[in-house]
Amino acid sequence: SQQGEEDPQALSIQEGENATMNCSYKTSINNLQWYRQNSGRGLVHLILIRSNEREKHSGRLRVTLDTSKKSSSLLITASRAADTASYFCATDSGGSNYKLTFGKGTLLTVNP
Amino acid sequence: GAGVSQSPSNKVTEKGKDVELRCDPISGHTALYWYRQSLGQGLEFLIYFQGNSAPDKSGLPSDRFSAERTGGSVSTLTIQRTQQEDSAVYLCASSPWTGKDIQYFGAGTRLSVL
Numbered sequence: 001s002q003q004g005e006e007d008p009q010a011l012s013i014q015e016g017e018n019a020t021m022n023c024s025y026k027t028s029i030n031n032l033q034w035y036r037q038n039s040g041r042g043l044v045h046l047i048l049i050r051s052n053e054r055e056k057h058s059g060r061l062r063v064t065l066d067t068s069k070k071s072s073s074l075l076i077t078a079s080r081a082a083d084t085a086s087y088f089c090a091t092d093s094g095g096s097n098y099k100l101t102f103g104k105g106t107l108l109t110v111n112p
Numbered sequence: 113g114a115g116v117s118q119s120p121s122n123k124v125t126e127k128g129k130d131v132e133l134r135c136d137p138i139s140g141h142t143a144l145y146w147y148r149q150s151l152g153q154g155l156e157f158l159i160y161f162q163g164n165s166a167p168d169k170s171g172l173p174s175d176r177f178s179a180e181r182t183g184g185s186v187s188t189l190t191i192q193r194t195q196q197e198d199s200a201v202y203l204c205a206s207s208p209w210t211g212k213d214i215q216y217f218g219a220g221t222r223l224s225v226l
Contacts, residue, residue, distance in 0.1 A: 033214065042116075042203060042217040043155075088154060090215075098143070098162070100215065102155040 004032075004089040004103035012109040019076040021106040023089030024069075032065055033090045033100070034074050043088065046074075081112045114138070116218035118204050124224045125194055133189040133221045137206030145215065146179055146189050147203045155203065161187060194225045 007022045023032070031050045035043040049056045049065045049072065056063045062075040076083055086105040093099065117136040125131050137144050146158040157171040161181040172178070176194075181187040191198055201222050205215040 035217075041201070042219040043205075043215075044217070045214045048214060099157060099160065099168075101157070102147075104152075104154040 004091045004101055006087065006089055006103040006106040008106060009104070010107045010109070012111065013079060015079060015081055015110055015112050017079055017110075019079050019083070019108055019110070021074045021087050021108070023072045023074070023091075023103060025072075025089075025091045026070065027093050029067075029091045029093065031092065032063075032072050034061075034063060034072075035088045035090060035102075037086045037088065037105070046087075076108075079108075079110045081110050084108060084110050116204055116206050116216050118202075118218035118221050120221060121219060122222045122224075124226065126226055127196060128193055130190065130192045131194055131223065133191075133202050133204075133223070135187045135189070135204030135206075135218060137185065137187070137204070138216055139185075141206035141208050141216070142184070143207040143209060143215075144181060144187050145205045145207075146187070147205065148173075149201045149203060149220075151200075158189070158202075191223075194223075196225050199223055199225045 004023050004025045013019050029051055031048055033048045034046045036046050037043045047058050047063050049063050060077045065072045086107050088102050088105045090100040090102045119134045142163045144161040147155040149155050159179045160168040176192045179189045201220045203220045205217045207213055207215045
């Protein structure tokens, strides 16, 4: 079964609005990562948050992690049309596990 | 330096043919992953190489799939006797040490089996 699952599956907003995407996972983790994918091609790493961190910022991105609820959120502020993409969360399974498990992603459309 | 390079970018083949997909990771990265992504889906783990250790092949969907990594660098994913359900984007990623850290992805190979 999926380790990480994003919600919603699709999100459509206007330029300038904020976009919030959520990720839930099942087992304990060492870290959680968010990636972005344009046009079904390669993924680009956005941000990594470790299990002992609660919030992290990078430019217009803000990621939160609640290990008690096994959930994370990605907030994109002041969205732009260029932010249109699919966003995936990826988790390991804790311990020394080296694999990342990706969710099915949230498709974000930012309308100009 | 250069990012992860994959070739070809697109491959169209006939059912039953064999295909080879190539991945050239970032120089110095010891970890290399192959994933498969079907339309509108997440990434499905296929295989993991770490240095000179035996690869983790637990994600390969059938014995028609195989992969090798020569000299700890370039990797080739081979699909024998392709089937239509093999149609997908095949993504390669590399990482400096372990996959728990950031993975750097190539642009992928879009495979279409007719």
